[in-house]
Amino acid sequence: MSAEITAPARPLTWGPSRAARELGLRRSEFDLAVHLGLIRTVPDEGGAGRGRIERAEVDSLLGQDGFPGTVRERVEVVGVTQGAALMEMPAGRFSRLARLGLLVPVRFYLNRYRAVVWLYLAEELRQFAADGANASLLKGPTPEPLRGRLAAGVDLRARNWRGRQLGFLLRQADDDPWQRAGAFAAFLDPVEVADVVRDPDERARLHRFRPGPPGHGAPGSPSAHLAEAITTAADPDEIGWLRSALAQEIRETRAHRPSPHPAAPQDDRPERTAAARTRPARGATPGRPAPTAPVPPRGLRAWLRRRGPRPAAV
Template identity: 70%
Template sequence: MSADLFDPTRPHTCKPSHAARELGLKPGDFDRAVQLGCIRTVPDEGGGGGRRVERAEIERVRAQDGFPESLLDRVRVVGTAEGAALMEIPAGRFTRLARLGLLVPAAFYLNRYRAVVWLYLAEELRQFAAEPENARLLKGRTPETLRGQLTAGVDLRARNWRGRHLGLLLRRAEDPWARAAAVAAFLTPVDVADIVRDPYERAQLNRFRPMPAGHGVPGSPVTHATEQITTAQDADEIGWLRSELARLAEEARSVSSVARPAARPLPPVIRTAPRPIPPMARTVTGPAEETSRFPKPAASSPGPDGFSPESTQRLPEPAAWAEEPWTRPTWSTARSCEPVVRPPEPMSASRPAAPTAPRGHGTAQPGPRRSPRGLRAWLRRRSPRRTGAARV
């Protein structure tokens, strides 16, 4: 719902959209009428930061002669072809006059081919064609000085639009920081930061910065083309805007200071007195002492079951290990390509068993040898020939 129903302190104002409907204007025509000064607006006291229109202003515009045709004629804009037909000149001559800065555009937009289309006020074109001193520019040969500028590539349409738009913004601005923000809107952020060093003042300028002329997705070609038009390009124009921004910023500082965050007191820093470095511990510099993991029992008397703790401390080494220490065998590093052939051993001969020394029981004693006769007798008993002959 409208804010008029909830705020009884503003019963005599309305929103711009509601005022445009009552005056029979489109949103673009209403904005142009406000910029040209045909309709006066007041600041929104509700804190929204916008503008509102008083009921008395709507009644004043309605009471004018020829309303609404007179108002529509004052805010009407035309393109190149329609403007040339209105001035009764060729379209090429109209474009040359606009490039030379003799015809100032009032608005622009980008068509579907991303080409800039300039719009001009129809009332200003009629006034230019009606002046007698401009008759030599509308008919006949173009003067030599103007033709030289066209040959050099002069195009003042964008610069003239920026000058007109800056004048409209300065007339509408009521706050000193708003006037400085209107000038800063046509400079790059680098130029603004070079003139206004304080970050809080730059934030104030961004707060009052007017809306850009064109809307588009950030980074799109439409937005890039719009930025090229709305930003100063010539060196003399940039220098003049920088000087104006410095002057208006100084005036704004003298009138009203920028709000800054309150400084927070820092807690006091407690500094302790330096202490001497303690000497290094003895465990670091001194030799490490051997400490047993388990404490040694005080007495070695056997327990009630006849178990003595000394018997579990360490086992005696085997005698074989002490007498014959094990040594690593040496292997020859040279490889022989000839195979090693060993003579076959007789089946009847039995290998004598190598004496083995059991661990922990002293040296090994040679045992009694088995007689080979017992093996032959056992083989003779298992032979099938012997059994067959005995049965026969």
């Protein structure tokens, strides 16, 4: 009589909301802890994404000394006013350091006036203030080279946020080249993506793995357009780097999990700098259509021309 063979039971997993309740964390705290790698996640059923938490991970966290207070301290976020008070400096100096890229935001939201409000990790601000090498930045005149950059209008807050978010998506992707390709594509205008990935079947598959922008307002609303402007690379060197990285990952996907149909021939355009290319005329942040559909010419600039100047970020 042959023995019945049964597949091993899958580990018990919970969705984010249930796991947050079990851990005694607010959902926003839980999501940021996952973002920072403080809580490990596993793929959803079918291997898409990493949205579930194993019971063993929950039990391990609950067994740590000081939990959940220790995690809450590490995910505490503050705005400009709180951050400046924490670092014992005027809010204007804090904003200047952030525009220079010395303080990196971890989140943002749009207030009721549709102004961008950046949020920073309190733990990182404390570490920056405690570092003696930064003493000249906390008090006294701003060094001349930095004043020159500010006078030129530098503002690296959105770009630094994108870099941080990209790191999170790549950690979640592990070694899956399609998920990694989707992470790079998430910060490119759809026109740029179509220019790099010209095979329709590859674009359709890539679209499945391309995370959308954070939810801010109804799709197509002014708030959604502003949020998309922040999540889309704007500087030529940033665009060029993302295009090259996306092209490399697409080449990796053909060996790992190729699309069902042969890919169209690719040329060297992804490796060229954005300044050397002739790009189609469009708004700053067109909508994200289906991968094979033409990109509509709507965008942030057109909306701003109708509605007036964009509110300043705070």
